Amino acid sequence: MQLRFTKMHGTGNDFVVIDATRARFAPTPALLHRLTDRRFGVGCDQVLVVEAPSVPDVDFDYRIFNADGSEVGQCGNGSRCLARFVADQGLSDKPRLRVRTRTSILELQRRDDGQVTVDMGAPRFEPRDIPFKAAERRARYALDMDGQRIEFGAVSMGNPHLVMEVADVDTAPVGTLGPKLEPHPDFPERVNVGFLQIVSRDRVRLRVFERGAGETLACGSGACAAVAVGQLWGRLDPRVIVQVRGGELIIESKGEGEPVLMTGPAQTVFTGELEWNE
Numbered sequence: 231m232q233l234r235f236t237k238m239h240g241t242g243n244d245f246v247v248i249d250a251t252r253a254r255f256a257p258t259p260a261l262l263h264r265l266t267d268r269r270f271g272v273g274c275d276q277v278l279v280v281e282a283p284s285v286p287d288v289d290f291d292y293r294i295f296n297a298d299g300s301e302v303g304q305c306g307n308g309s310r311c312l313a314r315f316v317a318d319q320g321l322s323d324k325p326r327l328r329v330r331t332r333t334s335i336l337e338l339q340r341r342d343d344g345q346v347t348v349d350m351g352a353p354r355f356e357p358r359d360i361p362f363k364a365a366e367r368r369a370r371y372a373l374d375m376d377g378q379r380i381e382f383g384a385v386s387m388g389n390p391h392l393v394m395e396v397a398d399v400d401t402a403p404v405g406t407l408g409p410k411l412e413p414h415p416d417f418p419e420r421v422n423v424g425f426l427q428i429v430s431r432d433r434v435r436l437r438v439f440e441r442g443a444g445e446t447l448a449c450g451s452g453a454c455a456a457v458a459v460g461q462l463w464g465r466l467d468p469r470v471i472v473q474v475r476g477g478e479l480i481i482e483s484k485g486e487g488e489p490v491l492m493t494g495p496a497q498t499v500f501t502g503e504l505e506w507n508e
């Protein structure tokens with residue numbers, strides 16, 4: 231079998247995108263591994279599968295698989311790439327699209343400057359919505375990890391995020407603390423671990439150890455989560471530039487209960503065909 235795919239990235243978070251609008255694509259773990267593995271396959275942080283809509287007033291369904299094969303319900307950088315992909319493939323010429331994932335409905339808007347703005351929905355802070363095992367909702371939680379007290383915010387953007395403040399992302403313990411917090415049992419569905427450096431009220435730096443993928447060069451939902459938590463702490467303005475390792479994202483929100491808008495680039499790198507006979 232020959233499987234056509236498109237390689238894309240949004241601020242360095244990279245994807246293999248599959249057009250499943252005309253033929254169902256139900257990937258096996260082995261096929262996902264061939265698509266995500268950077269040595270034995272194509273290589274990407276997530277596989278994005280674009281499908282015909284399954285409910286009214288939605289333009290596309292959108293499935294997201296992490297590098298470890300886990301299927302999840304949100305990928306912010308990926309949604310910008312989906313907006314670019316469906317236009318380039320002639321699947322839709324609408325400048326505004328509604329796409330449905332297993333947890334969220336996202337509104338995507340292609341802009342004249344080539345960037346894409348995504349309405350990521352409102353952040354959810356209730357522990358049961360994250361999900362996070364906590365007796366009550368708090369602005370700051372604490373965990374003891376290897377004798378160290380870790381303080382953080384927790385929020386869902388349609389996927390779970392832990393956000394901890396650090397003095398400098400360049401020296402943050404992403405590689406050591408990330409792998410310990412990602413599978414923490416207090417997060418029953420695991421968690422994306424964000425390391426947030428607040429430079430000013432309208433500029434932050436962020437690194438994310440992603441659930442099911444490890445550290446990526448950018449995490450769109452992570453940028454939204456970090457700004458939502460920073461605003462909850464009273465530390466950030468309604469419009470924030472989030473500097474990630476792969477570029478910059480603009481995150482805007484009027485605060486709790488309000489939708490979070492993310493604006494950033496989406497690039498196509500190449501198209502290819504994978505020889506596959508499982």
Ligand SMILES: N[C@H](CCC[C@H](N)C(=O)O)C(=O)O
Nearest residue numbers: 305306307389440441450451
């Ligand atoms: N690792 C995430 C999915 C991808 C999110 C990220 N790539 C983004 O741009 O939002 C999770 O398991 O929830």
